[in-house]
Amino acid sequence: MKQRAFFVLAFTLSLILLFIGPLSAKEIKTLSQFPMSGPVGSLPEFGWGFIDGMNWVNNEGGGVNGKKIKWFLEDMRYSPKVEIANFNKYCAEHSPDEFLIATGYITGGLKPLIDKVNKEQKIPWLDGSYSAEIFGPDGGPIKYPYYYSLGATYGDQLKILLKWIKENYKGKGDPKVGLVYSPTAWGRDGLAEARAYAKKKGINIVAEIEYPYSATSATDECMQLRKAKAQYVIYHGYSGASGCTAIFFKTAKKILKRAQLMGTHYTTGRMPILVAQDAYDGYVGVATRPFCDAVPRAKTPMDNKMVKMAHDFAKKYRPEEYKKGLRGGGIKDMFLYMDGMTYAFLLQKALIEADNAGDLSREGVKKALDNLVWDFNGMFGGKTFSYKSHTIPMLQIFKAQVKLVDYKGKKVPMGAVVPITDWINVDEVKW
Amino acid sequence: MVDFIQALGSGILVGLVYALLGLSIVIIYRASEAFNFAIGEFLVIGSFLFYIFFFDLGLPLLIALPLGLVAAGLVGALVERLTIKPLLGRSPLSMTIITLGLGFFLRACVQLIFGSHSYSFFLELPDITQEYGDLLFLSDPIWAGMLSLCTFGLIIFLLFRTRWGLAIRATSENQAKAMAFGIDARFILLIVWAISAACIAIAGIMISNFGALSSMSAIVGLRAIPVVLIGGMDSIGGALIGGIIVGVCESLAGAYIEPLGLIGFKDVAPYLLLLIVLLIRPYGLFGEVRIERV
Amino acid sequence: MLSIENLRVVYHDVISVLNGISVTVNDGEILIIIGANGAGKTTLLRSVAGMIDFYDGDIIDGDIKMNDESIKGLDATDIMKQFGLTYVIEDRPVFWYLTIEENLGAASFSRWDKKVKTDMEDVYGLFPVLGKLKHRKAGYASGGEQQMLAIGMALMTKPRMLLLDEPSLGLAPIITEELFSIISQLNQTGITIILVEQNAHAALDIGTRGYVMETGRIVLDGNARELLENEDVREFYLGSGKKERKSYRDAKRYKRRKRWL
Numbered sequence: 001m002k003q004r005a006f007f008v009l010a011f012t013l014s015l016i017l018l019f020i021g022p023l024s025a026k027e028i029k030t031l032s033q034f035p036m037s038g039p040v041g042s043l044p045e046f047g048w049g050f051i052d053g054m055n056w057v058n059n060e061g062g063g064v065n066g067k068k069i070k071w072f073l074e075d076m077r078y079s080p081k082v083e084i085a086n087f088n089k090y091c092a093e094h095s096p097d098e099f100l101i102a103t104g105y106i107t108g109g110l111k112p113l114i115d116k117v118n119k120e121q122k123i124p125w126l127d128g129s130y131s132a133e134i135f136g137p138d139g140g141p142i143k144y145p146y147y148y149s150l151g152a153t154y155g156d157q158l159k160i161l162l163k164w165i166k167e168n169y170k171g172k173g174d175p176k177v178g179l180v181y182s183p184t185a186w187g188r189d190g191l192a193e194a195r196a197y198a199k200k201k202g203i204n205i206v207a208e209i210e211y212p213y214s215a216t217s218a219t220d221e222c223m224q225l226r227k228a229k230a231q232y233v234i235y236h237g238y239s240g241a242s243g244c245t246a247i248f249f250k251t252a253k254k255i256l257k258r259a260q261l262m263g264t265h266y267t268t269g270r271m272p273i274l275v276a277q278d279a280y281d282g283y284v285g286v287a288t289r290p291f292c293d294a295v296p297r298a299k300t301p302m303d304n305k306m307v308k309m310a311h312d313f314a315k316k317y318r319p320e321e322y323k324k325g326l327r328g329g330g331i332k333d334m335f336l337y338m339d340g341m342t343y344a345f346l347l348q349k350a351l352i353e354a355d356n357a358g359d360l361s362r363e364g365v366k367k368a369l370d371n372l373v374w375d376f377n378g379m380f381g382g383k384t385f386s387y388k389s390h391t392i393p394m395l396q397i398f399k400a401q402v403k404l405v406d407y408k409g410k411k412v413p414m415g416a417v418v419p420i421t422d423w424i425n426v427d428e429v430k431w
Numbered sequence: 432m433v434d435f436i437q438a439l440g441s442g443i444l445v446g447l448v449y450a451l452l453g454l455s456i457v458i459i460y461r462a463s464e465a466f467n468f469a470i471g472e473f474l475v476i477g478s479f480l481f482y483i484f485f486f487d488l489g490l491p492l493l494i495a496l497p498l499g500l501v502a503a504g505l506v507g508a509l510v511e512r513l514t515i516k517p518l519l520g521r522s523p524l525s526m527t528i529i530t531l532g533l534g535f536f537l538r539a540c541v542q543l544i545f546g547s548h549s550y551s552f553f554l555e556l557p558d559i560t561q562e563y564g565d566l567l568f569l570s571d572p573i574w575a576g577m578l579s580l581c582t583f584g585l586i587i588f589l590l591f592r593t594r595w596g597l598a599i600r601a602t603s604e605n606q607a608k609a610m611a612f613g614i615d616a617r618f619i620l621l622i623v624w625a626i627s628a629a630c631i632a633i634a635g636i637m638i639s640n641f642g643a644l645s646s647m648s649a650i651v652g653l654r655a656i657p658v659v660l661i662g663g664m665d666s667i668g669g670a671l672i673g674g675i676i677v678g679v680c681e682s683l684a685g686a687y688i689e690p691l692g693l694i695g696f697k698d699v700a701p702y703l704l705l706l707i708v709l710l711i712r713p714y715g716l717f718g719e720v721r722i723e724r725v
Numbered sequence: 726m727l728s729i730e731n732l733r734v735v736y737h738d739v740i741s742v743l744n745g746i747s748v749t750v751n752d753g754e755i756l757i758i759i760g761a762n763g764a765g766k767t768t769l770l771r772s773v774a775g776m777i778d779f780y781d782g783d784i785i786d787g788d789i790k791m792n793d794e795s796i797k798g799l800d801a802t803d804i805m806k807q808f809g810l811t812y813v814i815e816d817r818p819v820f821w822y823l824t825i826e827e828n829l830g831a832a833s834f835s836r837w838d839k840k841v842k843t844d845m846e847d848v849y850g851l852f853p854v855l856g857k858l859k860h861r862k863a864g865y866a867s868g869g870e871q872q873m874l875a876i877g878m879a880l881m882t883k884p885r886m887l888l889l890d891e892p893s894l895g896l897a898p899i900i901t902e903e904l905f906s907i908i909s910q911l912n913q914t915g916i917t918i919i920l921v922e923q924n925a926h927a928a929l930d931i932g933t934r935g936y937v938m939e940t941g942r943i944v945l946d947g948n949a950r951e952l953l954e955n956e957d958v959r960e961f962y963l964g965s966g967k968k969e970r971k972s973y974r975d976a977k978r979y980k981r982r983k984r985w986l
Contacts, residue, residue, distance in 0.1 A: 247642025
């Protein structure tokens with residue numbers, strides 16, 4: 001009999017513990033989704049950066065004033081459908097009091113979620129999309145109060161490039177600019193803003209060419225630009241790693257000898273150096289993050305605090321992947337790793353601010369984000385930004401310096417993109 | 432006028448590469464009546480094999496190119512042994528469907544081994560860019576066109592002037608008859624697949640040399656479909672003419688129709704042309720006249 | 726000497742075509758095999774020539790021996806090269822899209838040497854009409870010319886034994902006669918010939934020995950002369966014999982008088 005009583009007691013106790021346990025402490029939950037596989041290829045770097053960042057945040061970083069963040073990470077496979085399904089699942093599984101922030105990475109998922117996020121769930125949503133349609137003048141905080149972007153919109157990026165052209169143009173008459181963009185929602189994003197701005201500034205857009213991803217030759221496109229006598233060519237809406245980028249730069253270098261090639265965020269970085277090699281030399285592009293990965297990696301400038309931190313993290317937590325680099329299973333581009341990390345830091349920062357204000361809820365986090373003024377761990381050379389436009393409005397213009405060097409009897413590209421301006425806060429620019 | 436000549440010229444140069452792709456479809460079609468839908472994947476694999484020899488191992492071009500082609504041929508032969516040979520004597524349709532599945536399988540293999548990012552692909556061929564005033568023909572397409580034409584000529588020589596070519600043509604007509612007269616039809620089929628794979632590899636290398644190589648390059652292989660359908664599925668000369676027609680059609684559409692605002696028309700134009708050709712001549716322009724006996 | 730022992734062949738794993746056949750072929754003779762459609766004559770030749778796999782058939786029992794050496798399971802090309810056995814498949818096995826000269830060339834693929842050209846001339850000597858048409862596509866030649874070409878091609882392989890599958894199919898009687906005289910000429914040069922025929926009369930006229938096949942079995946054998954005079958053969962294959970017409974039921978061939986070898 002005694003034994004039975006003991007079991008009954010133990011059972012009751014464990015039941016009580018099971019129910020009281022979760023009730024006693026409110027958890028902080030976040031959901032992050034990155035395109036780690038799918039049509040763009042295998043990009044586990046996002047996840048690695050995010051996991052390493054989150055682990056640091058919860059341990060060395062001190063969590064949210066001592067409380068740990070219960071974070072969830074999902075691979076949305078570059079598919080809006082998967083992104084939406086994951087989000088719906090987490091919304092249903094976790095109470096709104098605990099599930100405080102969600103993050104996504106693609107424009108495609110933002111659009112169908114507009115009502116769900118902004119009207120139904122009212123959960124702050126951080127996104128990697130730079131879509132001018134959602135974060136630009138036609139969208140923004142008023143229309144989509146819970147959407148936040150982690151970079152300046154493509155409209156702003158194109159405008160900054162046009163502004164740079166106007167300021168640096170030395171010839172007679174109006175500068176002639178050709179636009180080359182991918183026939184996708186991405187490629188067309190921000191073009192309307194750029195056209196209007198060019199008109200206002202007296203910049204002549206002489207050619208607008210849609211150049212498809214599947215292209216095998218860019219000769220026709222470049223001949224059209226040559227015929228239009230374009231002096232500047234802005235290349236927008238492509239991944240720097242894709243073959244069409246290499247084809248375009250290689251062909252343009254030969255046909256458009258005197259034109260200045262320019263581009264937006266995703267073609268400013270490491271991959272174009274690797275695939276387009278010396279054809280990429282002299283390219284001027286705008287980016288929303290500091291350049292973090294030269295070729296070879298040892299030459300990466302470490303004067304930026306965030307860049308240094310990303311490399312330190314990668315060396316410490318992923319030494320093998322860091323060493324492997326481009327070879328299978330390595331960190332191909334530190335930008336991806338660093339971007340995963342920045343999400344972790346931004347989540348922590350927003351939650352700490354909300355906790356400090358004493359309102360650790362979705363509304364509290366939103367308020368904290370709206371009022372956020374931060375230097376993002378020194379990512380923008382010590383400059384601070386405010387998040388009131390719901391985009392991190394920082395941009396920098398870079399110029400590529402690539403040359404081919406002999407290495408073990410082979411010609412390999414070596415180089416980096418170097419900043420030619422200071423960090424520009426587009427919220428403060430006098431257009 | 433200058434524009435027209437420019438478009439025509441670059442169309443012909445690219446068309447010659449398409450012609451080579453068409454040829455590799457045609458010889459397989461003639462030999463086994465199967466349409467090789469895995470052509471895009473063969474193209475990527477062939478180019479990557481060359482990439483390994485030339486860029487990774489750093490061999491000189493004149494050694495790396497034959498090695499790459501031989502390796503591509505071996506892959507073609509292996510594929511034939513594993514997937515086509517067991518189906519010998521069965522319906523050609525089942526072989527065609529096998530190649531479709533094979534395409535998916537090989538694509539996954541390539542992505543698994545090489546990843547899906549682009550590899551830079553700059554062959555340092557001598558610069559033979561031709562520029563006359565406004566006319567400009569870049570070095571790479573000229574090389575591509577020339578090399579493809581040479582390969583085409585070599586294949587025609589092989590088929591029509593050598594004993595092996597005779598055996599290939601005999602086998603292509605009827606495997607049973609060929610076997611009865613002592614031609615090892617199975618081995619000939621193996622050779623045909625190897626030659627086809629090597630031809631596709633040459634086309635792939637030339638196209639990759641326009642800029643970069645990635646698993647996405649497989650799309651180019653699909654241009655062979657309008658080429659062979661316009662030229663005639665079983666006609667070797669038709670592949671050449673079909674290739675040039677498709678190249679020129681694409682280039683003219685790119686130069687004259689796309690600027691009107693019809694973006695992407697370039698990719699559709701060959702298919703429109705194909706539709707017209709098939710309405711007038713269902714066997715394709717140069718489809719061989721069947722010998723019918725009553 | 727070729728000997729086929731108790732051969733059983735099945736198509737697609739289910740259709741039994743040869744149900745235990747034994748045939749011997751002596752060197753230097755013309756062996757005639759006659760039988761109705763579907764009796765398995767072509768299958769027999771395919772099995773001997775090593776082409777049965779190609780048609781998805783299997784030899785499930787028995788053996789084929791050439792001078793006491795088994796050739797069962799060998800490839801068609803190996804059998805041709807090692808044993809000089811050439812099989813001329815039925816219905817004019819020429820390559821329609823090749824010229825007559827190319828056809829001869831293709832047939833000599835397995836033994837390509839310097840003597841090919843002179844051998845070609847020999848074939849043109851045997852069939853002068855081929856020499857005149859040598860640059861014409863074979864598909865445009867007449868039926869008789871095609872059949873001559875087929876035999877010419879077989880000669881290009883330098884055979885010691887020829888397997889001819891219904892060479893007279895679809896030919897005018899006068900051409901058949903010419904063809905058969907050429908076949909017996911070839912036999913006199915030392916080539917053993919196995920001739921499968923529907924035209925039993927003409928075949929038995931030139932043959933030394935003959936077999937009668939029915940539904941995968943040998944039902945009768947003997948000298949050609951004997952067979953020509955055999956009442957049943959005359960009745961069922963030569964269309965002569967007793968004058969009065971028999972009812973169809975009686976014409977059930979050898980069902981009642983089966984004889985096993």
